[in-house]
Amino acid sequence: MSARVLTTSLALACATACGPTVKTAPTEAPLPAEAGQVVPAPGGIEFPRKYKNWPVLSVTQRPDKETLRVVLGNVTAVRAARRGETNPWPNGTIIASTLWKQAPGQGTSQSLTAGEFIRAEFMFKDVETYASNDSGWGWARWNGTELVPYGSDESISEECRDCHKKVSGNDWIFMKPAILP
Numbered sequence: 001m002s003a004r005v006l007t008t009s010l011a012l013a014c015a016t017a018c019g020p021t022v023k024t025a026p027t028e029a030p031l032p033a034e035a036g037q038v039v040p041a042p043g044g045i046e047f048p049r050k051y052k053n054w055p056v057l058s059v060t061q062r063p064d065k066e067t068l069r070v071v072l073g074n075v076t077a078v079r080a081a082r083r084g085e086t087n088p089w090p091n092g093t094i095i096a097s098t099l100w101k102q103a104p105g106q107g108t109s110q111s112l113t114a115g116e117f118i119r120a121e122f123m124f125k126d127v128e129t130y131a132s133n134d135s136g137w138g139w140a141r142w143n144g145t146e147l148v149p150y151g152s153d154e155s156i157s158e159e160c161r162d163c164h165k166k167v168s169g170n171d172w173i174f175m176k177p178a179i180l181p
């Protein structure tokens with residue numbers, strides 16, 4: 001094959017294979033978690049379908065459990081955090097903690113990244129609805145990518161509160177919103 005023919009055939013092949021891949025935007029079809037297909041937690045708390053669109057409040061790591069966590073907040077939470085009005089957090093606040101097993105970063109041994117998804121857990125601030133527990137928050141956890149509700153009855157909230165009680169002076173929240181200038 002002459003050099004010219006080769007160049008031409010390469011150019012033709014590249015026109016179809018080497019250029020940037022053009023992809024149309026994904027459709028708006030909801031994923032299962034967004035379509036309301038997740039079973040509510042014991043006590044009837046609904047899974048917050050839109051949590052994935054919430055802004056980040058902070059990130060945490062548990063070296064002992066080898067997990068990485070991202071803390072997200074709904075609009076009410078984020079507004080309060082940005083104004084420093086978080087003790088107490090306003091009614092309507094929802095805070096999510098999403099957990100992954102830590103995994104080695106791709107193509108590098110110097111970083112850790114999110115591996116297997118472990119769970120998402122939420123605190124819902126509503127002093128009227130949750131007047132019967134001393135925290136003023138509703139508590140719920142969903143496990144694994146199937147988002148299976150944790151616990152068989154409402155008593156799971158006691159387990160959460162027993163541990164979070166250590167920070168009851170900080171409205172039951174451990175996290176301090178991360179600085180985002």
Ligand code: HEC
Pocket residue numbers: 060061062069071095096097121122123139140141150156157159160161163164172173174175176
């Ligand atoms: C044994 C102690 C313990 C128990 C039990 C526990 N938590 Fe937590 N939780 C923590 C600690 C410590 C943090 C902060 C560190 C981190 O991000 O994991 C936290 C963080 C959170 C956060 C992020 C906001 C914050 O306080 O920083 C949410 C939401 C949360 N937990 C929900 C729950 C729910 C819901 C349950 C019960 C199903 C629960 N937790 C049970 C210790 C506990």
